[in-house]
Amino acid sequence: xxxxxxxxxxxxxxxxxxxxxxxxxxxxxxxxxxxxxxxxxxxxxxxxxxxxxxxxxxxxxxxxxxxxxxxxxxxxxxxxxxxxxxxxxxxxxxxxxxxxxxxxxxxxxxxxxxxxxxxxxxxxxxxxxxxxxxxxxxxxxxxxxxxxxxxxxxxxxxxxxx
Amino acid sequence: xxxxxxxxxxxxxxxxxxxxxxxxxxxxxxxxxxxxxxxxxxxxxxxxxxxxxxxxxxxxxxxxxxxxxxxxxxxxxxx
Numbered sequence: 001x002x003x004x005x006x007x008x009x010x011x012x013x014x015x016x017x018x019x020x021x022x023x024x025x026x027x028x029x030x031x032x033x034x035x036x037x038x039x040x041x042x043x044x045x046x047x048x049x050x051x052x053x054x055x056x057x058x059x060x061x062x063x064x065x066x067x068x069x070x071x072x073x074x075x076x077x078x079x080x081x082x083x084x085x086x087x088x089x090x091x092x093x094x095x096x097x098x099x100x101x102x103x104x105x106x107x108x109x110x111x112x113x114x115x116x117x118x119x120x121x122x123x124x125x126x127x128x129x130x131x132x133x134x135x136x137x138x139x140x141x142x143x144x145x146x147x148x149x150x151x152x153x154x155x156x157x158x159x160x161x162x
Numbered sequence: 163x164x165x166x167x168x169x170x171x172x173x174x175x176x177x178x179x180x181x182x183x184x185x186x187x188x189x190x191x192x193x194x195x196x197x198x199x200x201x202x203x204x205x206x207x208x209x210x211x212x213x214x215x216x217x218x219x220x221x222x223x224x225x226x227x228x229x230x231x232x233x234x235x236x237x238x239x240x241x
Contacts, residue, residue, distance in 0.1 A: 048170060048171055048174075050168070050170055050213070050216070050232060050234070052216060053213060053216040053217075053232070056216060114237065115237065116218070116237065117237060118170065118213070118232075118234055118237060119237055120170060120171035120172075120234075120235065120237060122171070131171050131172040131235065
């Protein structure tokens with residue numbers, strides 16, 4: 001199961017997708033919306049995806065992981081749209097015969113997903129909003145700029161105005 | 163040749179979600195991006211990645227008639 005969805009992520013569904021009689025371990029990871037980032041009070045996150053490519057890239061990552069580790073099954077789901085504080089935006093489940101492989105693969109998969117799967121995050125915080133990118137580090141709230149590039153004049157104005 | 167353009171996240175807000183361009187044959191993704199930057203100099207600061215027909219490519223990738231070129235700002239991050 002490799003899916004981009006607007007619905008809340010259900011862990012039981014992820015686990016069902018990796019159920020396998022030859023598996024002795026199932027590891028799950030959930031990435032959830034945290035209430036704070038870089039000193040800002042985060043109200044919600046909003047995700048946007050290049051939907052089909054994102055699903056395809058997740059599937060390709062799972063295939064790569066399965067070549068590197070002895071895995072049984074992999075499931076990856078990313079939520080898009082508004083994700084309130086405390087709810088999951090991304091979920092991964094990996095099953096394998098023994099636990100070491102599932103732990104290692106799950107860790108690698110979430111790191112790679114963040115690097116290459118075409119999904120973007122807009123952080124809404126008290127006082128503004130800003131697009132967040134992996135290479136950009138922490139945005140500078142006074143200008144709406146991010147460390148290695150701008151979010152654009154509209155983003156900047158909003159960050160200042162609200 | 164004619165190519166379709168797609169923009170996402172902060173780039174979408176600047177450029178709109180979709181577009182289209184007529185290019186000379188032999189054009190690469192990089193030459194297309196440079197032509198967009200020439201029209202909107204503020205784009206020069208954007209660290210962009212490219213995908214053609216839903217697969218990542220380098221700037222040197224040669225475009226073909228009917229290609230869909232997607233422009234991505236950096237993806238979502240988190241540690």
